[in-house]
Amino acid sequence: YLAKELVPGKHEEEFVFGCWALTGPGTDDLTIGPVRIEARENWLARETELGRISQISEKRIRKKWNGGSLSRRVPSLDSEKERMVVDTVEDCSTVCSVATTGLSQKVAEHKAPLAARLALTALALSWETPSRALDRMGLLVDGPIYKKRAISFAPTHMSGLFTRMSHIGGQFVTEEWLSLWPSLDWLIGPIGDALSAYAQPNKPSARPRINNALFISLWWFHEACREEAPLFAIVKYAASLDALAGGGQTRGIEELVNARLSMAPGDPLTMDGRTTLEVVKEIYSEARSRAIHGSTDRHGHDWQRTRSMAERLARLCLTLSCEWIWENQGSDDLAALRRVNVPQGVSKS
Numbered sequence: 001y002l003a004k005e006l007v008p009g010k011h012e013e014e015f016v017f018g019c020w021a022l023t024g025p026g027t028d029d030l031t032i033g034p035v036r037i038e039a040r041e042n043w044l045a046r047e048t049e050l051g052r053i054s055q056i057s058e059k060r061i062r063k064k065w066n067g068g069s070l071s072r073r074v075p076s077l078d079s080e081k082e083r084m085v086v087d088t089v090e091d092c093s094t095v096c097s098v099a100t101t102g103l104s105q106k107v108a109e110h111k112a113p114l115a116a117r118l119a120l121t122a123l124a125l126s127w128e129t130p131s132r133a134l135d136r137m138g139l140l141v142d143g144p145i146y147k148k149r150a151i152s153f154a155p156t157h158m159s160g161l162f163t164r165m166s167h168i169g170g171q172f173v174t175e176e177w178l179s180l181w182p183s184l185d186w187l188i189g190p191i192g193d194a195l196s197a198y199a200q201p202n203k204p205s206a207r208p209r210i211n212n213a214l215f216i217s218l219w220w221f222h223e224a225c226r227e228e229a230p231l232f233a234i235v236k237y238a239a240s241l242d243a244l245a246g247g248g249q250t251r252g253i254e255e256l257v258n259a260r261l262s263m264a265p266g267d268p269l270t271m272d273g274r275t276t277l278e279v280v281k282e283i284y285s286e287a288r289s290r291a292i293h294g295s296t297d298r299h300g301h302d303w304q305r306t307r308s309m310a311e312r313l314a315r316l317c318l319t320l321s322c323e324w325i326w327e328n329q330g331s332d333d334l335a336a337l338r339r340v341n342v343p344q345g346v347s348k349s
Contacts (some may be wrong), residue, residue, distance in 0.1 A: 012101050015112035016043070018092035018140035021120060023170040026178045033192030034099045034199045035119035040065065043095040044085075057082040065089075092140055094170065096120075102202030113141060114219070115199045121222040122191045125319055126177065126184060131225035131311060138167040145169075186326040187319055190214060207332035210325055217243035217321075221314055230303035231291055237310035238288035244321050246334050250284045255338035257313070260320040262340075270309065283310045 021037045022030070028039035038046075044061060047053045053061075057078055060070055064086055073079040089095060096119070098112040120137045124130035145167045152160040194215040197205050205211055217240045224236035238253075245252030254265045257276050263269055265277040274282075287306055290296035321337055328336070 011103065011105075012099070013103075013105065013108055013112075015098045015100065015108065015116075016088060017096045017098075017113065017116055018089040019094050019096040019116070019120070019138065020092060020145075020167045020170040021094045021096065021137050022123065022173050023093070024173045024178075026181075027173055030123070030181075031192075032119040032122050032188050033115075033195035035115055035192075035195060036097045036099075037119065037123075038095055038097075040089055040093060040095045043097065053081065053085065054078050057085070061085055088140070090140060090144075096139065098199060101200040103199075108199075111199050113139060115195050117142075118191075118195060118215075118218050118222055121218060121225065122188060124171075124225070125187065125315060126180065127171075129308075129311065130221075130315055133171050134222075134225045135166065136168050136171040187322045190322040190325040191218060194218065206330070207325075209332050209334050213243050213246065213334050214321070214325065217241075217318060221318060224311065224314070230307040231287060231296075233307050234283055234287040234303060234310045235291050237307075237314040238284050240314045241317055242284075244317055244337060246338070248338070250280055252338060253280050253284060256317055256321075259338050259340045260317055260324065269313075279309060279313065282306055283313070 018040075019037070021027070028042055030037045041062070044053065044058055048055060048058045060073075060082060064070055073082070096116045098115045100108040100112055103111060116139055120139075121130065121134060124133040124137065127133035143166070145165070148162075148164040150162045151158060152162070190210075191214065193205070193207075194211040196203065197208065197211040198215050220236050220240035220243060224233045224240060227233040227236055241253045241256065242249065245256045248255065254276060257263050257269075257280065258265065263276045265280075266275050268274065269276045269279050283306065286298075287296075287303065287310075290298075324337060325331075
């Protein structure tokens, strides 16, 4: 009996979160590995069909979502389940569900929301500035839509008014993005595999080293996008790059950029003529290392431009690494990401 109950990978759970993801026609059902993002009505219909939500609860939940008021129910397991669905989704038009396997519930409770956050980050990578796209996405468990306001005063007058708003109902997509989505297997496929390895660790993986590096890189990238302090954001973008570079620090990142972007250390990387070597040194050595080791003395320096540069570089390395992983599905050699002219396996669809 115990052997049967303790079979690796037996325990399965699906965690559900209300979220803001993408808005617009055609964005009502997206899958990234173990993560599914769908319109709440679609999710409710699927759960009812599976028998996990009763037909009575389904009708009442739909009524609540359509602005109606609900009469009190006799307390029961079914009424409690109905209440939990309403409270979990609230006013979010989208539901994000994460399928976990082979994890204790305590561990899965931690892993599932992180997998959901990184799936939103994967969506954001298809924008030129992922941090701006991610600003409009989020999970309800991370906090509702909010506004942050502040004012500033000069000696004689009010000099500024600052407002920041989060999760503005999801990132709106265009017809151009919708036409692009079906061709993004080369990006979403590798990230989906990495998220599956994280949320479903007992399933066999053909490339555990690659999946782990990609997952950690995406995690650091997500944290960098969410970071408000520019210097700390650069530290996290540098960590994202370093994860893909196998912990090779400045030299490893230079090799990664050379292999994936075809930019040698001495080649100009920015519009103002700075070389790859200069850019990587500014991101990794001047910002990241000195901040971590407490030796930075540039507290009055505006790091915003370096932050933008670090985000662009990390995004390019992440996406182009995914392209290489997709084209070399039989390889689990992380160092190969830093080699130039590695033979390709299969074609990108």
